[in-house]
Amino acid sequence: MRFRFLLFLSIFLFPLNIVADEIHIIYESAKIDGQFGYWYGKGTLNADIKDDFWLNIGDAKIISFTGAIPIKREGNKIYFMKQDERFECAFLLPRPKGHGLYKLSFNLPQINNNTDVEIEIVAGEKLLSSNPHFKSQKEGNYLILKGKTNKAKLSFIYITKLSYMLLSDALAGSIFILILIGYVAIRRKEIKEKFNMNLSEIKRKIMSQIVLKQEEGCYEISFEKPFGHKENRFFLRIPFWFISAIIIIFLLIIFFFSITNPLKKIWDSLGIFKLVIISFALFSAILSGLLLISAKDYKELSLRFGIIGGGIIGSMFGYLGIFAIILAIVTCLLIYFLSILLIEEEG
Amino acid sequence: MKRGFVYMIILILYISTHIGTAIALNNKETIVFDNSTGFFGMENEGPLGLSTLRDELEFKGYNVKDNIEMGLNADTITKDLINEAHILILINSDRRFKREEIALIKDFVAKGGKLLLIADTPESLTNMNKLSRRFGAEFLGYYLGDEVKIESGMGEIYLISPIPISLEKEPEVLLQTDFIEAKEWPSVWERPGKKVKKANFVVFAGIRYGEGSVAFLGDKDILLNKNIKKGNNLNFALSIFDWFEHKETDDTIVYSTDKLQFFVKKGETSTAIFAIKNRGDIEQVLKFEVPSYLKDTVFVQVDGNGLKIKPGETKVIRVKINWRKNASSLTGFIVVKREFGLYRTADYIKVEMIQGEI
Numbered sequence: 001m002r003f004r005f006l007l008f009l010s011i012f013l014f015p016l017n018i019v020a021d022e023i024h025i026i027y028e029s030a031k032i033d034g035q036f037g038y039w040y041g042k043g044t045l046n047a048d049i050k051d052d053f054w055l056n057i058g059d060a061k062i063i064s065f066t067g068a069i070p071i072k073r074e075g076n077k078i079y080f081m082k083q084d085e086r087f088e089c090a091f092l093l094p095r096p097k098g099h100g101l102y103k104l105s106f107n108l109p110q111i112n113n114n115t116d117v118e119i120e121i122v123a124g125e126k127l128l129s130s131n132p133h134f135k136s137q138k139e140g141n142y143l144i145l146k147g148k149t150n151k152a153k154l155s156f157i158y159i160t161k162l163s164y165m166l167l168s169d170a171l172a173g174s175i176f177i178l179i180l181i182g183y184v185a186i187r188r189k190e191i192k193e194k195f196n197m198n199l200s201e202i203k204r205k206i207m208s209q210i211v212l213k214q215e216e217g218c219y220e221i222s223f224e225k226p227f228g229h230k231e232n233r234f235f236l237r238i239p240f241w242f243i244s245a246i247i248i249i250f251l252l253i254i255f256f257f258s259i260t261n262p263l264k265k266i267w268d269s270l271g272i273f274k275l276v277i278i279s280f281a282l283f284s285a286i287l288s289g290l291l292l293i294s295a296k297d298y299k300e301l302s303l304r305f306g307i308i309g310g311g312i313i314g315s316m317f318g319y320l321g322i323f324a325i326i327l328a329i330v331t332c333l334l335i336y337f338l339s340i341l342l343i344e345e346e347g
Numbered sequence: 348m349k350r351g352f353v354y355m356i357i358l359i360l361y362i363s364t365h366i367g368t369a370i371a372l373n374n375k376e377t378i379v380f381d382n383s384t385g386f387f388g389m390e391n392e393g394p395l396g397l398s399t400l401r402d403e404l405e406f407k408g409y410n411v412k413d414n415i416e417m418g419l420n421a422d423t424i425t426k427d428l429i430n431e432a433h434i435l436i437l438i439n440s441d442r443r444f445k446r447e448e449i450a451l452i453k454d455f456v457a458k459g460g461k462l463l464l465i466a467d468t469p470e471s472l473t474n475m476n477k478l479s480r481r482f483g484a485e486f487l488g489y490y491l492g493d494e495v496k497i498e499s500g501m502g503e504i505y506l507i508s509p510i511p512i513s514l515e516k517e518p519e520v521l522l523q524t525d526f527i528e529a530k531e532w533p534s535v536w537e538r539p540g541k542k543v544k545k546a547n548f549v550v551f552a553g554i555r556y557g558e559g560s561v562a563f564l565g566d567k568d569i570l571l572n573k574n575i576k577k578g579n580n581l582n583f584a585l586s587i588f589d590w591f592e593h594k595e596t597d598d599t600i601v602y603s604t605d606k607l608q609f610f611v612k613k614g615e616t617s618t619a620i621f622a623i624k625n626r627g628d629i630e631q632v633l634k635f636e637v638p639s640y641l642k643d644t645v646f647v648q649v650d651g652n653g654l655k656i657k658p659g660e661t662k663v664i665r666v667k668i669n670w671r672k673n674a675s676s677l678t679g680f681i682v683v684k685r686e687f688g689l690y691r692t693a694d695y696i697k698v699e700m701i702q703g704e705i
Contacts, residue, residue: 030421073536090395
């Protein structure tokens with residue numbers, strides 16, 4: 001009993017000096033085979049050494065080392081002869097696997113079965129799982145994982161900043177589209193009426209300028225003369241629908257580039273998401289167009305503008321989470337009330 | 348009139364500043380360390396990193412980059428990489444080069460590119476030699492020692508477990524060890540095996556190929572932060588890049604005489620002195636040697652490590668000649684071996700001796 005007490009006391013008063021390897025690994029994003037992914041893990045191992053030792057290299061490929069002289073290698077074990085007090089080696093670890101969502105799994109190089117590990121992942125956003133448990137934190141553009149382990153096998157699942165943004169934006173975009181679909185469904189009768197009326201109006205205007213006649217063995221399409229002669233002056237006829245079409249196309253081009261320009265830098269890295277973004281944009285543009293065209297009065301137009309504007313802003317900042325909802329509501333209200341104020345002022 | 352003159356001067360100054368900036372920008376050559384062969388560590392400030400070399404090269408006005416930093420393919424050498432690089436560095440390749448990559452690199456050098464091939468591990472030799480043989484050089488799997496010191500024109504250079512290089516043709520510049528022993532070295536993880544041979548081994552060489560240049564270095568460790576400040580290692584590393592630039596240096600050395608004449612009485616010694624002036628613009632190390640048949644007779648009184656002579660400096664050399672049995676006269680020469688930067692050359696001073704009984 002006394003012996004146990006003394007042993008406990010000695011451990012408590014003089015804790016065992018456990019030597020730990022210090023491992024630092026950095027994963028950089030790089031272009032691999034034309035696509036952005038991750039390069040090998042660039043690591044360094046530092047360890048205080050008291051005698052000759054062996055290093056279990058695990059899944060690492062040793063690039064250079066200092067502080068000891070290698071004597072022999074047996075499989076993954078390399079035997080070293082001590083030269084200095086501190087041993088350092090630089091090594092490469094396997095690449096993370098995946099697209100957007102990456103899995104990192106490797107066996108650490110180890111001297112002492114106790115390791116302080118720090119892993120920096122460039123453009124990483126969130127650690128979804130880790131085995132053994134590691135703490136994670138964001139520092140600038142880096143996701144930093146820290147932990148102490150006596151295990152050699154480590155595995156992590158993390159998401160990149162870009163994927164996190166895309167997923168949250170896609171989720172926000174989906175909610176926005178659902179709202180639009182719901183709105184369109186509620187107002188479907190009005191839209192149908194307005195749409196038919198507008199179409200027949202446009203058709204009538206265009207057809208009054210374009211005449212289609214059946215002649216012998218053929219159809220003859222004749223346009224109203226674009227050029228004319230009145231009071232000794234030549235003139236050129238430019239129809240209103242043509243000017244409107246030019247302005248609409250011009251505005252569409254501006255709108256398209258203002259949305260896609262910020263994406264330009266990451267466009268190459270989007271892969272299949274490009275199609276998803278384009279289809280989302282087209283679908284929401286069609287729904288928004290239907291809603292705007294079918295507005296009965298300015299008040300309703302302002303409300304619909306507000307919903308569409310708020311929805312776009314909410315989708316763009318979807319990665320902000322709850323703040324994106326607040327932002328969307330504020331934008332919607334701001335557009336609506338400012339428009340109303342403007343209309344009332346003019347009225 | 349005066350105002351017009353002032354405006355003219357301001358205009359000239361403005362234009363010249365822009366021309367100067369344009370020239371300075373154009374002069375910045377890009378050095379690319381290729382990652383696709385498994386290299387990393389350029390930004391590492393620890394003992395195993397290459398940050399010191401990178402900083403020094405940037406200080407000299409180079410852009411130092413790697414594939415990852417350039418946003419180019421990190422797993423292969425592409426045309427985009429070649430187009431951006433002025434100097435391409437490949438170190439201890441851990442993969443076989445593809446046929447297209449070798450063709451790209453050869454074309455790059457032939458058209459004026461500069462290539463630095465570095466290998467110092469037996470494991471990387473197969474891959475590196477596949478490329479180096481195209482330029483008439485081969486890295487050999489020999490072990491020359493944990494640390495090999497070389498006295499060069501730049502001073503002492505410390506190589507860390509270097510491997511030798513065999514060359515098909517005489518290179519333009521080279522660095523070689525003293526007469527040392529080489530051992531078999533099958534793997535970095537094993538101690539070297541049996542002795543292979545003794546020789547002066549070439550550990551660095553530079554050749555011109557087409558319009559470009561290729562340098563071969565049998566030691567990567569010399570470039571690491573922990574070793575680059577040893578002796579004159581940094582000067583040596585930087586001089587490789589100077590050599591790439593074809594920098595012309597004036598290495599004129601003037602001797603006060605090209606012939607030394609002696610009259611030696613029986614059993615006595617005669618002395619002559621001559622002066623050497625460095626009229627060039629580079630510091631040189633001069634080593635004096637006499638042919639083996641004169642080793643017991645002619646003595647040049649200079650420190651064994653050689654005579655360092657700075658630009659504009661003059662040094663006086665004392666030569667002693669001993670009386671020699673069974674000879675009435677003797678003719679020979681002193682070889683002055685000159686080393687500066689990576690270059691080596693030699694001059695000859697004639698020695699004439701007449702022996703008399705008086």
